[in-house]
Amino acid sequence: MTANVSSSSATAPAEAPVAGLDLLATERLPPIPSALLRGEATELLAPLRWLPGIAEAGELCRPPAHRPDRRELAAELADAQRAYSHPAAEEMAGKLADPETLVVVTGQQPGLFGGRLYALSKAVAAARWAAELEAAGRPAVAVFW
Numbered sequence: 477m478t479a480n481v482s483s484s485s486a487t488a489p490a491e492a493p494v495a496g497l498d499l500l501a502t503e504r505l506p507p508i509p510s511a512l513l514r515g516e517a518t519e520l521l522a523p524l525r526w527l528p529g530i531a532e533a534g535e536l537c538r539p540p541a542h543r544p545d546r547r548e549l550a551a552e553l554a555d556a557q558r559a560y561s562h563p564a565a566e567e568m569a570g571k572l573a574d575p576e577t578l579v580v581v582t583g584q585q586p587g588l589f590g591g592r593l594y595a596l597s598k599a600v601a602a603a604r605w606a607a608e609l610e611a612a613g614r615p616a617v618a619v620f621w
Contacts, residue, residue: 498562508593512600547573571617578614580605583621 499505500513550573557565571577582602584595602618609616 509596512596543575546575568617571615572619574615576615578606578609578616580609580616580618581621582618 500510503510505513550569553572554566554569557569572579580602582598584598599618599620602620606616606618
């Protein structure tokens with residue numbers, strides 16, 4: 477038994493996603509994730525300032541010579557996200573299917589100094605980078621695996 481039963485994944489089965497549930501609207505998320513999902517800049521993300529701007533990125537913003545067909549992957553992701561009913565899921569999957577869309581990819585891996593906040597900051601950094609590309613006129617989408 478753990479000291480905090482609610483934090484143990486072994487004590488409770490995972491709940492199925494509820495169709496139509498907007499986690500922000502439920503007001504059940506802690507303040508930092510809520511602020512980040514609303515797109516509010518916080519001092520927590522100040523370390524991400526080292527990322528280069530779009531103008532300095534150069535090679536990073538060029539599409540690769542070989543572009544795999546992403547339509548099937550995008551369709552599968554759209555189907556999977558429908559269960560969560562996030563309003564932007566379908567739009568993002570459509571962008572991913574477009575071969576002209578740049579994809580900013582990051583993911584979670586265990587490691588020294590890792591944890592939930594590290595994973596969250598990586599996802600937010602990818603989303604910000606994609607938004608910056610979009611603002612510069614390049615179609616882009618962030619993918620967190």
